[in-house]
Amino acid sequence: MDNKKHKTEDFSQLFDMFCEIADTFAPCMKDYLYVYNLTEDTYYISEQAVDRFLLPSNLFQNVGDVLSVLTHPDDIDMLNEDIELVMAGKKDFHNLEYRWLGRDGSPIWINCRGRILRDDNGKPQIMLGCINEIGNKQKADNISGLLGESAMHDMVIQQLPTLTNAMFLRVGIDDFKVINERHGMEYGNYILREVASRIQNCADSQQYVYRIVSDEFMVLDLSDSDYNKMNRLYHQIRSSVDELVASEQYKALYTISGGLVALEDIKASESEYNRYSEIMKTSEFALTEAKLRGKNQLYSFRPEEYTAFLRRRYIRSCMRKALSDNFRGFDLHFQPIIMTSGEFLFAAESLLRFETPTGEKLSPLEFIPILEESGMIIPVGRWILRNALEMCKRCREFYPEFMISINFSYIQLLKSPVYEDVMRALNEAELPPSCLIVELTESGHLENSSAIQSVWQKLRALGVNIALDDFGTGYSNLINIGNLRPNIVKIDRGFTIKALHNKYEYELLLHVIKMVHSIGLNLVVEGIESRMELMQITAMNPDYIQGYYYSKPCPKEEFIRKYHPDSSRTSG
Ligand code: C2E
Numbered sequence: 001m002d003n004k005k006h007k008t009e010d011f012s013q014l015f016d017m018f019c020e021i022a023d024t025f026a027p028c029m030k031d032y033l034y035v036y037n038l039t040e041d042t043y044y045i046s047e048q049a050v051d052r053f054l055l056p057s058n059l060f061q062n063v064g065d066v067l068s069v070l071t072h073p074d075d076i077d078m079l080n081e082d083i084e085l086v087m088a089g090k091k092d093f094h095n096l097e098y099r100w101l102g103r104d105g106s107p108i109w110i111n112c113r114g115r116i117l118r119d120d121n122g123k124p125q126i127m128l129g130c131i132n133e134i135g136n137k138q139k140a141d142n143i144s145g146l147l148g149e150s151a152m153h154d155m156v157i158q159q160l161p162t163l164t165n166a167m168f169l170r171v172g173i174d175d176f177k178v179i180n181e182r183h184g185m186e187y188g189n190y191i192l193r194e195v196a197s198r199i200q201n202c203a204d205s206q207q208y209v210y211r212i213v214s215d216e217f218m219v220l221d222l223s224d225s226d227y228n229k230m231n232r233l234y235h236q237i238r239s240s241v242d243e244l245v246a247s248e249q250y251k252a253l254y255t256i257s258g259g260l261v262a263l264e265d266i267k268a269s270e271s272e273y274n275r276y277s278e279i280m281k282t283s284e285f286a287l288t289e290a291k292l293r294g295k296n297q298l299y300s301f302r303p304e305e306y307t308a309f310l311r312r313r314y315i316r317s318c319m320r321k322a323l324s325d326n327f328r329g330f331d332l333h334f335q336p337i338i339m340t341s342g343e344f345l346f347a348a349e350s351l352l353r354f355e356t357p358t359g360e361k362l363s364p365l366e367f368i369p370i371l372e373e374s375g376m377i378i379p380v381g382r383w384i385l386r387n388a389l390e391m392c393k394r395c396r397e398f399y400p401e402f403m404i405s406i407n408f409s410y411i412q413l414l415k416s417p418v419y420e421d422v423m424r425a426l427n428e429a430e431l432p433p434s435c436l437i438v439e440l441t442e443s444g445h446l447e448n449s450s451a452i453q454s455v456w457q458k459l460r461a462l463g464v465n466i467a468l469d470d471f472g473t474g475y476s477n478l479i480n481i482g483n484l485r486p487n488i489v490k491i492d493r494g495f496t497i498k499a500l501h502n503k504y505e506y507e508l509l510l511h512v513i514k515m516v517h518s519i520g521l522n523l524v525v526e527g528i529e530s531r532m533e534l535m536q537i538t539a540m541n542p543d544y545i546q547g548y549y550y551s552k553p554c555p556k557e558e559f560i561r562k563y564h565p566d567s568s569r570t571s572g
């Protein structure tokens, strides 16, 4: 730099000139060029950065404020420290790896490099340099010899504005981890290379193959393709890989799953980046579905199934938050179980409720399976036990014989020390085991599990009452009365309704009640909604009735208000 350039106004001209140069080069490169005029607090960056990052525009002022919003909160201190060193003249070169936030708020790793131009007095005037996305560096994969995810990203982003039709087939090697574990990484890499080459051989000239993550590949078809063509391609790949397995004398056994997504199934979005990210998420979902459904198969993406998956994921995350926030959102409702003779209050069934942070009340039929599959039913089950027993204790103050009925999930029985939990909860509440009824639905797991049978026997020996729930549905039948030896059988509303409308089913229910009584068990009929239904069912002489006719499940205080002897209504 000669003497003339050392004046401040010349730095201003320099800034303009660098901006022009950056503008000229930007379309030819993937990296982002930037120029920062420190005196005027003005920042310029290649225009395509605005599509990618949380930037107000590609030329802006108040740089500190913008950077503090743009930079990942965990990286701000590190960035400021480095900039301070540069400003203090202790460094002339800025080279830092940290995270900016993308337009959708997700973190994106960048490497920002830049040099400082100073005036005669050593004061920093301009910083200029280049930013690249670290995640983009790995464009090719040396193991499979294919291009990597980053190359696919560029290709798709470039094509998306003009594409009307495209298919994405995500191919995964099933149980690849086992191959690595049993035969070593080297053999694993050999399989990856061979599978990659077979996928490539099956693909035609308009189908591009990439390796996207460890054992997953993507075939991108930009021609006027359809499900049938991609289905054929998947089967060709599968046969070819089967041949590979055979040619290796079955040294390692593995199969191939595929998830297929059509561009038309991806919802429109303002930005190509969002659309690409949606393609990646849906193809991942599709491949996971194929594996969940038994592997070695193709799953074609169905938007409604994806919506249901997202909903389950949303509910799961709401419930996780609730668990870490002292179960906020969970509540127990109580429904009376009334003794048929004399219409006395005998017990209450506790029924779990959940409300999302936005106030949506969910049905247990929707959220209990999610609690079960995620294992959250175990802590929630303990919370139910504690709260239901607390309610029992309160009601026993005015009905000393009052019992509480709690639904148990077979997951609780299989995976948590239910017997110990019940003992501890009863001790803490200072209640006898006889005040507790444990309801269980058969779900195909009971009769085969000796662990469940043993918990059951221990609970029964302790004096806890056992109820077989949902009797008369596909899940609960006579075999379970033999296997589980319950004290109480609960007739499901589905069976009750049929009996009310069909003579044959009425006779059947009548005989079930007689049979249950003849072996000394008690019986609850669920789902009685009207006086008429009550009359018809009580004629069959069941022991207890539960249903909307007496009360819908209601919150604790409402239940106490209804059934407290001091209130106007003391029973049924
Ligand atoms: P369930 O244990 O058979 O509970 C009885 C269900 O029937 C309850 O539905 C109750 O509100 C409903 N019901 C009772 N009387 C009537 C009636 O007269 N008419 C009609 N139409 N319905 C009636 P809810 O509360 O929606 O619970 C559904 C199922 O969710 C329960 O069936 C149970 O299997 C499960 N569940 C509920 N709470 C819990 C819990 O705390 N733990 C576990 N593991 N499962 C629970």
Ligand code: MG
Pocket (backbone or CB within 6 Å): 349, 407, 439, 469
């Ligand atoms: Mg029940």
Ligand code: MG
Pocket (backbone or CB within 6 Å): 469, 470, 490, 491, 492, 526
């Ligand atoms: Mg039931």
